[in-house]
Amino acid sequence: MRPAVVRSTLARSFDRSLGTILGAGLVLAGLNAALLPLDGPVGHILALFPLVFLAFLGAGLRAWYRRPSNRIGALILFGGFAVWLGSMQNTDVPVLTAVGTIGATLILAVMVHLLHAFPSGRLQGPVSVATVTAGYVTSLVLQAPRYLFDPNGPAPSLVIADLPGAVALGGRTQQFVGAAVMLATAVVLLRRLVRADHPRRKVLAPLFAYGVLAVLFIPLGSLVLGPVFGIPPAIRAGLQLLVLGGIPVAFAYGTLRGGFARTGELEELGTWLGASDGTRPALAQALARTLGDPSLTLSFWVPRRHVFVDERGVPIPTELGPDRAVVVIELEGRTVGAIHYDSLLIGDPELVRTAGQVIAIAVDRERLTAELRESHRALRRSRERLVDAADRERRRIAQNLHDGLQVQLVLLALEAQQLANAPATASAAADRATRLRQGIDAAAADLRQLVSAVMPASLIEGGLGAAVEDLVDRMPVPTTLALDIGERMQAPALESTAYFVTAEALTNAVKHSGASSVSVRLVSEDGWLRIEVCDDGVGGANAGHGIGLRGMTDRIDVLGGYLRIVSEPGDGTRIEAGLPCA
Amino acid sequence: MRVILAEDEVLLRRGLQLVLEDGGFEVVAVTSDATGLEEAVDRHRPELVITDIRMPPTHTDEGLRAALRIREKHTDVAVVVLSQHVQRRYAHELLASSHGKVGYLLKQRIADVDTFLAGLRQVVAGGTALDPDVVAVMVARAKLSDSAVRALTPRQQQVLALMAQGHSNSRIATELFLSEKAVVQHTSRIYDALGLPLGSDSHRRVLAVMRYLSES
Numbered sequence: 125m126r127p128a129v130v131r132s133t134l135a136r137s138f139d140r141s142l143g144t145i146l147g148a149g150l151v152l153a154g155l156n157a158a159l160l161p162l163d164g165p166v167g168h169i170l171a172l173f174p175l176v177f178l179a180f181l182g183a184g185l186r187a188w189y190r191r192p193s194n195r196i197g198a199l200i201l202f203g204g205f206a207v208w209l210g211s212m213q214n215t216d217v218p219v220l221t222a223v224g225t226i227g228a229t230l231i232l233a234v235m236v237h238l239l240h241a242f243p244s245g246r247l248q249g250p251v252s253v254a255t256v257t258a259g260y261v262t263s264l265v266l267q268a269p270r271y272l273f274d275p276n277g278p279a280p281s282l283v284i285a286d287l288p289g290a291v292a293l294g295g296r297t298q299q300f301v302g303a304a305v306m307l308a309t310a311v312v313l314l315r316r317l318v319r320a321d322h323p324r325r326k327v328l329a330p331l332f333a334y335g336v337l338a339v340l341f342i343p344l345g346s347l348v349l350g351p352v353f354g355i356p357p358a359i360r361a362g363l364q365l366l367v368l369g370g371i372p373v374a375f376a377y378g379t380l381r382g383g384f385a386r387t388g389e390l391e392e393l394g395t396w397l398g399a400s401d402g403t404r405p406a407l408a409q410a411l412a413r414t415l416g417d418p419s420l421t422l423s424f425w426v427p428r429r430h431v432f433v434d435e436r437g438v439p440i441p442t443e444l445g446p447d448r449a450v451v452v453i454e455l456e457g458r459t460v461g462a463i464h465y466d467s468l469l470i471g472d473p474e475l476v477r478t479a480g481q482v483i484a485i486a487v488d489r490e491r492l493t494a495e496l497r498e499s500h501r502a503l504r505r506s507r508e509r510l511v512d513a514a515d516r517e518r519r520r521i522a523q524n525l526h527d528g529l530q531v532q533l534v535l536l537a538l539e540a541q542q543l544a545n546a547p548a549t550a551s552a553a554a555d556r557a558t559r560l561r562q563g564i565d566a567a568a569a570d571l572r573q574l575v576s577a578v579m580p581a582s583l584i585e586g587g588l589g590a591a592v593e594d595l596v597d598r599m600p601v602p603t604t605l606a607l608d609i610g611e612r613m614q615a616p617a618l619e620s621t622a623y624f625v626t627a628e629a630l631t632n633a634v635k636h637s638g639a640s641s642v643s644v645r646l647v648s649e650d651g652w653l654r655i656e657v658c659d660d661g662v663g664g665a666n667a668g669h670g671i672g673l674r675g676m677t678d679r680i681d682v683l684g685g686y687l688r689i690v691s692e693p694g695d696g697t698r699i700e701a702g703l704p705c706a
Numbered sequence: 707m708r709v710i711l712a713e714d715e716v717l718l719r720r721g722l723q724l725v726l727e728d729g730g731f732e733v734v735a736v737t738s739d740a741t742g743l744e745e746a747v748d749r750h751r752p753e754l755v756i757t758d759i760r761m762p763p764t765h766t767d768e769g770l771r772a773a774l775r776i777r778e779k780h781t782d783v784a785v786v787v788l789s790q791h792v793q794r795r796y797a798h799e800l801l802a803s804s805h806g807k808v809g810y811l812l813k814q815r816i817a818d819v820d821t822f823l824a825g826l827r828q829v830v831a832g833g834t835a836l837d838p839d840v841v842a843v844m845v846a847r848a849k850l851s852d853s854a855v856r857a858l859t860p861r862q863q864q865v866l867a868l869m870a871q872g873h874s875n876s877r878i879a880t881e882l883f884l885s886e887k888a889v890v891q892h893t894s895r896i897y898d899a900l901g902l903p904l905g906s907d908s909h910r911r912v913l914a915v916m917r918y919l920s921e922s
Binding site: 523526527530531532533534535537538540541542545561564565568569572575576580581582584585586587590593594597598599600601602603 | 715717718721725759760765766767770789790791793794795796813814816817818819820843844846847850851
């Protein structure tokens with residue numbers, strides 16, 4: 125279900141502003157079409173100007189509407205204005221021709237600006253700021269000698285003196301600085317491409333390539349297309365306009381890449397917060413939508429352990445990936461969480477910080493939940509370690525008895541029997557030695573039972589199936605066994621827990637139920653090991669005489685399993701346990 | 707008689723070796739793991755192999771697995787498996803895999819030297835030696851679920867257990883202080899009661915009894 129879109133008053137006024145810009149733009153386009161001599165010899169070429177302008181207008185408005193906090197949209201609109209201004213050179217109205225002449229190359233500077241500012245719309249770093257500034261100087265200031273000192277130029281009304289030397293010098297300076305701007309731009313863009321990760325590079329590389337070629341092609345195209353390929357000037361101009369018209373489309377697409385949802389305003393986020401209920405797993409999602417960064421993540425501060433954790437309570441890595449930035453959310457002077465975001469997509473950390481302040485209280489509330497989850501996980505891990513340690517200890521004891529005491533009892537009994545068998549031994553002593561051997565054998569049998577209770581040899585040697593089988597074999601009442609657990613299980617904790625639960629359930633059936641028959645079933649299905657022990661005894665089992673079983677519930681809990689006891693008086697007892705196995 | 711011994715516990719291995727040598731066996735090789743055992747059997751072709759179940763590297767049941775492979779590969783080599791604990795499953799695997807020449811005993815039985823050595827000789831001669839403990843478990847189990855076994859007299863149940871252990875009639879007679887004739891009478895009544903096929907050689911007799919006990 126799509127969440128209801130909450131449009132705040134501020135957002136509505138934003139919509140109205142964009143509408144106004146659209147209206148003004150359409151008027152400008154009309155004006156453009158009306159003033160350009162479309163019925164002249166190159167009219168069909170000039171007719172492309174209003175179309176290119178409309179492309180900028182449409183693409184710019186769309187980008188701005190979809191991502192209000194991103195400045196690329198505004199920049200594209202500015203580019204449209206520059207195109208409009210440049211096209212005015214071609215009108216017959218002297219004032220407009222003069223204005224158009226002044227702004228003739230402004231569009232090139234705007235394109236350089238777009239390349240540097242992509243994708244956030246903000247210039248990153250002093251090199252970009254300097255390069256873009258130099259671009260605007262080249263297009264607006266260094267252009268001036270062309271029309272100020274050349275009476276044969278496009279706008280005679282602007283001429284203040286006839287200085288051919290100044291025109292030539294200005295032209296060379298403009299070419300030199302312009303080339304430097306393009307070189308710097310190419311270096312900056314290449315470095316960004318190298319640093320970018322693969323998916324981003326797929327968007328950036330074609331866009332940068334197209335942008336750089338367009339900036340070079342529009343002023344220099346005439347030099348190549350005319351003399352080298354013999355293409356007539358009218359077609360050259362048309363090609364240049366088409367390349368220009370592709371710019372806004374490319375940048376708008378690049379900005380909205382991946383079909384981002386329209387980003388909302390902070391005020392909308394606040395409204396949404398107020399409207400939704402207390403449980404809010406979608407807080408991070410709402411924030412991501414508001415700031416227009418789907419990769420945005422929210423984390424919560426756990427002061428006890430000095431870590432940030434995600435909403436499930438899992439600590440997050442402290443180091444930042446490439447192009448990732450972090451803003452800490454504070455509430456009343458203490459840290460409650462952090463927002464990790466894409467620094468290329470969101471150029472302004474202040475925006476993120478402000479958004480963080482809006483949701484700080486909600487983050488603090490979720491933080492408590494995340495902290496609780498974190499401590500629950502820690503507790504569970506520690507219980508797992510305890511059970512694991514207990515199992516390992518049992519195995520160690522069983523192994524030590526197996527290798528140590530049991531072997532010694534064999535050797536002692538052997539010694540006693542050899543003494544009894546020795547020809548030199550008097551017959552009375554031989555009898556006593558034989559009885560000693562038998563006594564040692566009995567002790568060894570007791571020890572076998574003890575070892576079996578600690579960690580049975582059958583479990584160590586043959587696994588759960590063999591061990592349960594042996595258990596059932598030694599039952600003093602008829603007991604059936606259904607076993608379908610496949611090969612040996614890998615997790616010793618799972619095997620021993622399943623074994624001890626079965627053993628305990630069987631002990632209960634023998635000791636308390638007075639059952640005349642018992643059935644045992646162990647099945648592994650759907651990632652669960654299910655144990656079922658039923659007897660036909662007196663029933664009425666309760667926690668009172670199931671102390672051993674209650675001890676087992678701790679083990680079962682740790683493994684994330686369950687234990688059910690159904691025991692109506694007079695109706696037998698049924699013990700069901702389930703353990704998740706991977 | 708040429709014997710190979712596989713046991714990872716040094717003291718026990720040494721003790722067992724002495725018992726065997728005193729008993730007239732020739733210990734041609736000793737090893738402490740299952741891989742070494744199989745190599746030694748290939749090399750020495752002994753008449754008897756005695757192996758522990760639990761040995762390095764996994765300390766689970768590699769001794770038993772090696773024993774089963776040896777019985778399959780060398781039908782003339784008798785195998786006796788020793789363990790600190792005996793269970794029905796392994797007894798079955800050993801009996802099912804071969805035609806006699808197998809034994810499955812608790813380590814503690816070594817101490818009763820004469821009985822132990824007699825068991826070994828019984829196995830080498832083509833018979834079977836099953837530990838009283840594992841047989842007791844099976845007879846007790848059969849008594850719970852099978853009325854025919856339950857209906858046997860206590861004496862007959864004793865004879866049945868000794869038959870399952872692999873003993874001959876004369877040995878059973880000695881064990882129970884009976885005449886061999888009395889034992890024959892008991893066994894034939896047991897055969898009738900349980901509907902067992904009459905078998906001459908001792909291993910077939912053990913197999914028949916064991917099959918009956920585990921099906922019950």
